[in-house]
Amino acid sequence: MIAEPLSSDEVSAAICRWLAARYRSAISPAEPATRLTGGADFWTYAVAFSGDALPAEWRVPLVARVPPTPERFPMLERESRLQEWAAAHGYPAPAVIELLPPGEVFERPVQFVRRAPGTTMTAAMTAAPWRIGGLVDRLAGLQVQLHGRPPPPWASENLWSVVERRLGLVRFVLDRLAHRELEAGLEAVARLAPRLEVAEPVLCHGDFHAMNVLVDGPRSAVIDWTDAGIGDAHCDIARTSWLFEFAAVAAPRRTERVVLKAVAPWLSRRYRRAYEKERPVDDDRVRLWRPLHLLHALAMTVADEHELVGPSRAGTDYWPGLQPWLRGELTGALARA
Numbered sequence: 294m295i296a297e298p299l300s301s302d303e304v305s306a307a308i309c310r311w312l313a314a315r316y317r318s319a320i321s322p323a324e325p326a327t328r329l330t331g332g333a334d335f336w337t338y339a340v341a342f343s344g345d346a347l348p349a350e351w352r353v354p355l356v357a358r359v360p361p362t363p364e365r366f367p368m369l370e371r372e373s374r375l376q377e378w379a380a381a382h383g384y385p386a387p388a389v390i391e392l393l394p395p396g397e398v399f400e401r402p403v404q405f406v407r408r409a410p411g412t413t414m415t416a417a418m419t420a421a422p423w424r425i426g427g428l429v430d431r432l433a434g435l436q437v438q439l440h441g442r443p444p445p446p447w448a449s450e451n452l453w454s455v456v457e458r459r460l461g462l463v464r465f466v467l468d469r470l471a472h473r474e475l476e477a478g479l480e481a482v483a484r485l486a487p488r489l490e491v492a493e494p495v496l497c498h499g500d501f502h503a504m505n506v507l508v509d510g511p512r513s514a515v516i517d518w519t520d521a522g523i524g525d526a527h528c529d530i531a532r533t534s535w536l537f538e539f540a541a542v543a544a545p546r547r548t549e550r551v552v553l554k555a556v557a558p559w560l561s562r563r564y565r566r567a568y569e570k571e572r573p574v575d576d577d578r579v580r581l582w583r584p585l586h587l588l589h590a591l592a593m594t595v596a597d598e599h600e601l602v603g604p605s606r607a608g609t610d611y612w613p614g615l616q617p618w619l620r621g622e623l624t625g626a627l628a629r630a
Contacts, residue, residue, distance in 0.1 A: 299399065304359070309342065312351065313344070319344055320343070321344065334360065334602040338357045340354075340355050342355075355405050356406050357405055359401050366395055372519055375445070376389055376518040386518065387406045387409045409516065410509040411514065413503065413504050413505075414507070429563045432506060440495045444494055454524055455522030456489055456585065459499065459522075462589055462592045466601060474591070475588070485581065489585070495526050498515065498518065498520070498529055499518075500517060527578040532582070542615060580629060587619055587623040
């Protein structure tokens with residue numbers, strides 16, 4: 294079981310002490326620290342600091358992201374490098390200010406990123422339903438823009454593979470408990486892996502959806518690069534398309550599921566049309582990626598159920614029938630792949 298999250302006050306005080314020692318000057322919070330919602334396996338906090346000796350990058354509003362275990366540091370390093378690469382090449386990803394290893398401030402690593410203004414695209418859709426079509430078009434446009442960026446020359450396929458990033462959670466769960474269905478799913482998806490490779494890989498976000506896009510008027514920012522990697526653009530396309538369907542099934546309340554089920558097909562079609570105006574899409578390859586995303590989702594529900602990741606929902610935010618649905622969908626997707 295993972296440790297309990299730190300309080301906002303504990304986080305702010307610890308970072309102030311670290312900054313004061315680093316810059317040999319008094320540091321104080323510029324605003325009260327706030328724990329943010331969202332993020333399936335990170336504790337995130339809105340923080341800001343003031344002090345005469347602080348450089349400019351530390352004087353802006355920040356987000357401190359803390360994974361629940363120290364072992365996440367190597368993955369967080371790779372995530373940070375890909376996010377930095379995207380931002381340096383003109384993509385609207387929040388700048389990574391610094392990544393600190395375990396033991397520097399907390400027992401776990403901490404990543405500082407510049408806080409982007411705005412609200413999630415999901416919240417914007419809910420607040421103004423008449424804007425949904427335009428926001429879905431913007432979502433697709435941001436994804437096209439990402440896939441048009443050059444992949445880093447230092448990112449070798451194996452270490453930075455988006456396939457391995459998506460399978461990482463499955464292996465994490467299986468290292469901690471026996472689960473027959475996840476084991477069988479991992480073996481089946483691993484056999485598909487050679488077919489998922491492409492001659493010209495691109496930078497993939499790995500979890501591209503409306504909750505991971507912040508909007509502020511005409512400006513956008515793509516956040517949460519946890520699953521970012523290098524690979525086939527169809528990995529991202531398949532996940533985004535599927536997540537519209539998943540949202541309609543996973544919602545805990547029946548009324549939400551009914552509404553989302555009615556609009557999900559239209560959202561998915563609108564997104565695909567907007568994407569395909571700029572880049573071609575191969576339906577066979579979209580179908581080929583579906584088992585990987587279903588397996589990852591099944592692993593997440595198992596991890597939540599056993600409180601292996603944080604902030605753990607322990608299955609409470611999911612419709613009780615979700616796991617059986619995922620198992621059936623995974624079996625069917627593997628048969629069609």
